[in-house]
Amino acid sequence: MTDNATDTLDSARFTGPVFNPGDPGYAEEIAGFQTAYTHRPALVVGAVHAEDVRAAVEYAARHGLPVAVQATGHGLSVAADGGVLVTTGRMDTITIDPQARTARIGAGVRAGALIEAAARHGLAPLNGSSLSVGVTGYVLGGGLGLLAREFGYAADHVRSIDLVTADGRMRTLVPGDELFGAVLGTGGNFGVVTGLELGLVAVTELYGGQLMFDTDLVDEALDAWRQWTATVPETLTSSIAVLTFPDIPPVPQPLRGRHVASIRIAFDGPAEDGERLVAPLRALGDRLRDDLRTMPYTESHAIHSDPDFPHAYAATNALLDDLTPAALSALRAQTAPGGPVDAVIDVRHLGGALRRGDGIAVDHRDAEYVVRVITGAGEGDQAPAGLAAVREALVPWTIGHSLNFLYGAGAAADAAQTAAGYAPETYARLRALKSKYDPHTMFRLNRTIA
Numbered sequence: 408m409t410d411n412a413t414d415t416l417d418s419a420r421f422t423g424p425v426f427n428p429g430d431p432g433y434a435e436e437i438a439g440f441q442t443a444y445t446h447r448p449a450l451v452v453g454a455v456h457a458e459d460v461r462a463a464v465e466y467a468a469r470h471g472l473p474v475a476v477q478a479t480g481h482g483l484s485v486a487a488d489g490g491v492l493v494t495t496g497r498m499d500t501i502t503i504d505p506q507a508r509t510a511r512i513g514a515g516v517r518a519g520a521l522i523e524a525a526a527r528h529g530l531a532p533l534n535g536s537s538l539s540v541g542v543t544g545y546v547l548g549g550g551l552g553l554l555a556r557e558f559g560y561a562a563d564h565v566r567s568i569d570l571v572t573a574d575g576r577m578r579t580l581v582p583g584d585e586l587f588g589a590v591l592g593t594g595g596n597f598g599v600v601t602g603l604e605l606g607l608v609a610v611t612e613l614y615g616g617q618l619m620f621d622t623d624l625v626d627e628a629l630d631a632w633r634q635w636t637a638t639v640p641e642t643l644t645s646s647i648a649v650l651t652f653p654d655i656p657p658v659p660q661p662l663r664g665r666h667v668a669s670i671r672i673a674f675d676g677p678a679e680d681g682e683r684l685v686a687p688l689r690a691l692g693d694r695l696r697d698d699l700r701t702m703p704y705t706e707s708h709a710i711h712s713d714p715d716f717p718h719a720y721a722a723t724n725a726l727l728d729d730l731t732p733a734a735l736s737a738l739r740a741q742t743a744p745g746g747p748v749d750a751v752i753d754v755r756h757l758g759g760a761l762r763r764g765d766g767i768a769v770d771h772r773d774a775e776y777v778v779r780v781i782t783g784a785g786e787g788d789q790a791p792a793g794l795a796a797v798r799e800a801l802v803p804w805t806i807g808h809s810l811n812f813l814y815g816a817g818a819a820a821d822a823a824q825t826a827a828g829y830a831p832e833t834y835a836r837l838r839a840l841k842s843k844y845d846p847h848t849m850f851r852l853n854r855t856i857a
């Protein structure tokens with residue numbers, strides 16, 4: 408593929424813009440949330456309609472080119488070096504059916520826009536922690552939401568999928584179709600999604616926020632949270648982050664340079680019950696921050712306060728069958744201040760409804776916790792060595808890895824890592840379907856099924 412890829416491309420067939428390297432707008436079109444590395448395609452199709460996607464795939468098939476997809480760049484794994492990139496940000500339509508409690512969305516819709524649209528009807532999607540994440544990429548990776556223990560994975564609530572496959576066909580998939588269960592959990596392995604129909608839930612407010620403990624209470628908070636998670640109902644989903652704030656002016660003064668543990672709570676129930684449930688955590692001692700309250704669902708992103716600006720990051724994770732004191736010690740030995748790995752740790756409590764879904768390619772549902780390890784990343788796409796060391800330390804408790812919570816390329820996106828996202832029998836089934844529907848691995852610029 409060369410820079411003159413559009414030689415045989417009839418750009419008049421596209422409603423949206425088409426870019427070659429060097430064109431005005433090319434750099435802006437390929438830029439995404441992840442800044443450590445980026446797609447460098449020979450051709451970008453800024454899709455507006457499903458027909459644009461179909462024409463881009465058909466063009467790629469004719470020329471034997473790989474196709475990458477980008478909505479926001481939050482989950483960039485394997486970057487295109489040549490080939491075709493379909494950007495979906497312009498496919499941003501949202502239609503809510505309040506009676507059916509569903510949303511029909513275009514492939515480029517972000518979580519924040521869907522939360523706002525659903526809230527106008529007293530409904531909520533099963534979004535994750537950040538407003539800026541793309542709904543389609545999130546759902547295709549499973550989608551571990553704020554209320555995951557109550558409602559399961561977001562992918563468990565998909566009603567239909569509009570997909571353009573490698574043969575250029577537009578298909579609408581529904582539960583029971585061979586590809587339906589394969590697409591949910593495998594990123595972009597089977598084609599380009601142009602739209603989704605999603606189930607919504609009748610949630611308008613949450614009791615939640617953060618309880619943040621200072622350095623001297625970090626180990627106690629970790630152990631208390633670990634024990635406490637065994638006692639809470641499925642309507643409560645929580646996580647604990649352990650991090651050291653940088654000692655720089657944008658960080659508010661009481662937090663600058665502090666090593667803290669922050670417990671994040673999302674409870675679908677009345678404030679009185681929420682207060683009663685968190686009382687054992689508050690009893691640990693003074694908090695640097697305690698903003699637990701009943702909030703409109705539209706403010707639920709405050710629970711995690713994820714960064715919303717593009718930056719360079721890498722992350723790995725381990726799905727654990729248990730978080731024993733020994734597992735916590737192994738984690739702390741690697742990541743406590745002065746230890747070998749400088750990272751943000753985020754442990755999310757799983758179980759509940761996450762155990763019960765079936766029929767889609769989201770596995771390891773017996774996991775009780777996911778430990779995430781997130782670091783900054785330099786230029787280039789190699790994961791920092793420390794990430795592998797933390798995973799190694801957690802091996803005795805690890806039953807698999809979450810594909811949505813891997814950030815970075817290289818080893819984070821290789822064949823062995825991708826296979827570890829699935830049970831062996833699921834992976835075998837996915838491989839057979841991959842050969843059937845994508846025989847020339849057009850969709851390999853992602854966590855490819857070998």
Ligand SMILES: Cc1cc2nc3c(=O)[nH]c(=O)nc-3n(C[C@H](O)[C@H](O)[C@H](O)COP(=O)(O)OP(=O)(O)OC[C@H]3O[C@@H](n4cnc5c(N)ncnc54)[C@H](O)[C@@H]3O)c2cc1C
Nearest residue numbers: 478479480481482483535536541544545550551595600853
């Ligand atoms: C700050 C932050 C917070 C997050 N919080 C959560 C969370 O709470 N829970 C959770 O489960 N995950 C979370 N994630 C992970 C996130 O869900 C994944 O990174 C997801 O892949 C992002 O999708 P995207 O469309 O925004 O990113 P993109 O980088 O645009 O897309 C990621 C990949 O998804 C695939 N894809 C996207 N759109 C399509 C399409 N239309 N057709 C086919 N394939 C497509 C492609 O393979 C693409 O490479 C978070 C990530 C970040 C950076």
